[in-house]
Structures are given as structure tokens and as C-alpha cells.
Amino acid sequence: MTTAASPLEAEERLTSRSSSKEQARFGWSMLSPAMTILLIMSVAPAIYLFYVSFRHENLLGPGSGFVGLQNYIRVFSSPENWSGAVATFQFVAISVVLELGLGLGLALLLNRKFPETNLLAALFILPLGVAPVVSALVFRVLLDPAYGWVDYYLQLWGIISDPIDWLGQPFTAWVAVIALDVWQWTPFVALILLAGLSGVPAEPKEAAMIDGAGPIRLFWHITLPFLRPFIAIAFVLRTIEAFKTFGSIFVLTNGGPGSSTEVINLDIYRIALQNFDVGAASALGIVFLLILSLITKQLLAILGRSTDIMEE
Amino acid sequence: MASLGIQNVVKSYGVVPVVRNVSIDVADGEFVVLVGPSGCGKSTLLRMIAGLEMLNSGKITIGSRDVSGLPAKSRDIAMVFQNYALYPHMTVAENMSFSLRLKNVPQEEINRRTERASKILGLDKLLDRRPGQLSGGQRQRVAMGRAIVRDPQVFLFDEPLSNLDAKLRVQMRTEIKELHQRLRTTTVYVTHDQIEAMTMADRIVVLHDGIVEQIGSPLELYDRPANQFVAGFIGSPAMNFIKGHVDASGQTFVAETGAEIALKDTPREVHGRTVTLGIRPEHFVLDAQNGLASQVIVVEPTGAEMQIICQFAGQPVTAVFHERLNVRPDDVIKLAPKPEAIHLFDAATGVALR
Structure with missing residues (x-):
């Protein structure tokens, strides 16, 4: 060698x-x-969007050309966009909080070892299989003041005397939009948390019982910390998805009445495909994209923190 | 601290009986070890004492309190689990003080007791760590610390050392025993390792198939096993068993191969009876005159002793010698059991005959 x-x-x-x-x-x-x-x-398309956002591009108007930051100035000076932003955050915050709360309750309910729970779980998960546009159409029919079931039964049970025009008033329209989202997506959260619950080991729970914890403190001090990474996953996924909601609101209220339920996505759609002001819509899209990526980055950081706590 | 009473406890899962009519009295301050092969019901019994499993019938008392129907949190016991069962999201200090915080004990008292327990266990430098940052032995100590700060009526240990490596296991064994000598808390300790049982216990309870085979001090069990199961379970290497019968005079045991072994002081009832002879490996001697010619199969020197596995009266047996013998496989040695150390068991029931 x-x-x-x-x-x-x-x-x-x-x-x-x-x-x-x-x-x-x-x-x-x-x-x-x-x-x-x-x-x-x-x-x-993203690069093209960025390019268009600096140009005057109106599908109806005369010729196109470079206009610098003008589209961005218009985006930030338009009160409609600001109200759209507020509506979006309001929608996301309320829906996601409700979905997490109800989803946790549902998961705890389904985590009990009864023979019926499998059937119940299957039933509760059904909304996930319905296309958002379809469920929005069904909600619209259900909420119709003339022939919808909701008003019919509320009147039948004497809860209201006159039918409510759910989609005709800003507050009730919001209730409907959020209720639809919560109905559709709570099972998704429940599914994630149910997976988390089934992974909570028995021994720390037993140790805590022996240490003197009753059911409530057991949940608070042991189960919930073990669920934290799963809650974080559900929170992150739902928040990102909720920001992207378009179809269900478009079908249910089309941003109305007035522009009360007009979230940013509908706003962009209206500017681009009703006003044909593609330049401004692109600028708004870019701004929204930037904000969303900042939020996502924060959410992922939360996710990272919550998962490494439980690592052994 | 208190005594612990287990009276006629029965537990089954569906139709499968796990614990059948077990009664054990543990004196105040005593260290009792439940030992038996896996599936013997020892862990289930411990979990019933803890309140993690409910009894089908029977009674468990701590001091003068009947705790049979009480939830775990009201029993004033502390338990150390096999896989430690630490709270991974809490620091060592938080793990140890969790029970005190639940009871709203004042902070100074919590600090005082956590500090004391962590000093006893040598954890004082690790109080701010999380379980994930600790070694197996350290986690085991935290689990014990969590039990100590409670100052409970009874300590329960569920195979606490089986996840540790051999060296650490011996070390922790000593530590737990030392801890008991210091705190004198009534302790029930479950293990499948008979050496752990022998070295730690004041008294050992041998369980098998959900029943108590024998209760006694370690040496009682070793010297006077109640039946063949206990005889075979206690002691390492295990007792050798040889099938055969006692002759009519009661002076000789005749193995199935016809080989004869001298007996001493046999009770009348065994004369002429079919029995199983039991002899511990350490109770063989080399006897050039009366010994049976035995062919050596394997020689295992451990340094302190020599284990010789050889063909004796028609079957392989293990013999242990403390002197160093110059023996090699296929050699023939003359082996004889010490007559006074021979155990006889009923061939059918396994009950000791003496």
C-alpha cells in the first residue's frame, strides 16, 4: 500500500x-x-403583477404607460381600501378565534371513547367536503327572508316576530359571513386538535392526577400545553386561509350590503374586473401580498416556538 | 406516613382476571416490593393503590382511611413512573412544585421544600432546566423529587429503574434505599427484577397470575420458598429442578434417569412420593467420592465466581463456585448437592415439602 x-x-x-x-x-x-x-x-404572474402595479393599465381607458408610484398612492388614499382592510382583519380575527374555540370543544367531545364518537366525528366533518361556493349558495337560500328556513323557524318558535333580512343589514350580514366560515372550517380545526389530543401521553396526566389536579386543572396544566403545537398549527393554517377567503363571501353577500362585508380580496376583484383599473388592483394586490407574507412569517415563528417547547 | 392495607382486592378487565383476591398489609415506614413476571398483576395492583384503576371488590386503606372509592388526587400518595412522566413544558423546579402549587401552598414554603428535595437528590443546579435537557438518571431523580416534596403518606414506585442502563440502575437502587432509610416513608415498589427486590425490600410480595405466591423477607423467600414458582423466581442464577421420586426410606432421591442423590431429614410424608428436587447453583460441591459424574457443557467465569453448566442426573444444571476451578467443556466433574440445602416440591402442585 x-x-x-x-x-x-x-x-x-x-x-x-x-x-x-x-x-x-x-x-x-x-x-x-x-x-x-x-x-x-x-x-x-407575480413579476408581471409587480410590473403592472407601476403602470397605468385600464382595460377601458386609453393606452398604458409608466406612472411610477401613482397606483400605490391611490391605493393608500382610497377610504374603500382602508375599510376593506379593516373588514378583512375583522373577518379573520373573529372567524379564527371562534373556529379555534369551537374546534377545541368539538375535539374534546369527540376524544371521548364512546362507540358513537366515530359516527359523530364523521358527521361533524361533513362540512369540510362541501365546496365553499355551494355552502354559500345554500346559506343564501336558508337566510332568505321570504322563503328561508332560518327566519321561518325563528318566527315559528316565537324568537322573532318579523322576518330578518339577514343579508340586507351590515351587522347580520357579518353574522352570516362569519357563521358560514365557522360552520365550514371548525371541523378542520377539530380534526387537527383531535389528532393532537390522541397524542397526549397518559403518564403525565396520571402523574398530575396523583399530584392533586382535578379535571379542569388537568386540562389547563397538562392537556392544553401538550396541545399547544397543534393549536398553533390550526391557528396558522386557518389564519392564512381566512385571509384568502373569496368565493363564499362573493356568493353570499358580494361584499354587501353596500361595501360592509367587502374584504380586500373582493375589493381587488371589484377594482380589476368591474372598474377595469388593473394597475390599481395590481398595486393593492402587491401591498396585500406583502402584508400577508409579513403576517405569515410571524405565524411561522409562533409555530416554531410552540413546537420546540414539547421536544424531549 | 401511614400503614397501607390491601384486603381481598379483585380486579379484572372484562372476563380476564388480573388481580385475584390479594391481601397485603404494609406496616408504617416499611419498604415492600411487589415482584413477579410480566402480566402477574403487580402494576395493576400498584395503580389501584394510586387510584388510577378502580377495584372490582375489596378494600384499600391508608392509615385508618378507606381510600377504595377516592380519586387519585385525594389519596395523599406520590408515585414514580417507569418512564418518569415528567411535565415536559415545566422546568425541574416547576415539575417538583406542581403539587404544592395546586394546593396553593405559600411560595416560601414551596421554595423551602423544593430546595430541600433538590439538595437531597443533587438537583440544585438543574432547577431551571426542562426535562428534555436532562439525562435519564437526572429525570429519574426529578420524578423522585416530585414525590419527596409532597411528603405523602405512601410512596409508590412503578418499575422506576427499568429505563436506565445497568450501572445507573445499581446506583439509583442504592439511592432509593438510602432515601427510604432517611425519610422512612411507607413505600410500595414494583419490579420484575428479583435482584432489585432482594436488595431493596424489607419484605417481598411475589405475585404470579394475579395471586400472592408468598410474602416474606428477602432471605426468607430465598431460604424457604413456599413453592416451586417462588423458588425458581427468587435467586440468580435460578434454582435447578430435577424430576424424580423419594425412595421408601426417605434417604435417597432417585431421578428419572435413575441417578441417586442423598437426602437428609426428609419428612415422613415425602417417603416414596413423586417430587421435584430443587437445588440452588451455589449449593453444589465437588465430591470425588459421592458426587455424580457430570459432563461440563459451558464454563462462564465472571471473576468473582465461576458458573458451570453441566449435564447432571440427565439434564443441564447450573452450578456456581467461588473458587477458581480448572475445568473445561467436556471435562467430567463429580458434582453433589449439599443435602441440607435441598428443597423438595410436590410434583403436581409445586408446594414445598418440608
């Missing part, structure tokens, strides 16, 4: 190097279809 690298060894090294290069090339070729689609479907 005193001789220097023989020609054979050198050749071996060469082939191994070329094979690793080959491997990389193979990897890239496998990735390239997905990358191409991603480029065409997401990256390119």
Missing part, C-alpha cells in the same frame, strides 16, 4: 465524480417539470 494512486484508482475517482454530476443532472431533470409549471403559474 505504498504506491501512489494507480491509474485505475484515478479512473475510479473520475467516474465517481462524473456520476455525482450525472446524479445532479438527473435530479434537475426530474424537478424541471414542476419548476417550469411553478415559474409559469406563480413566479411569472
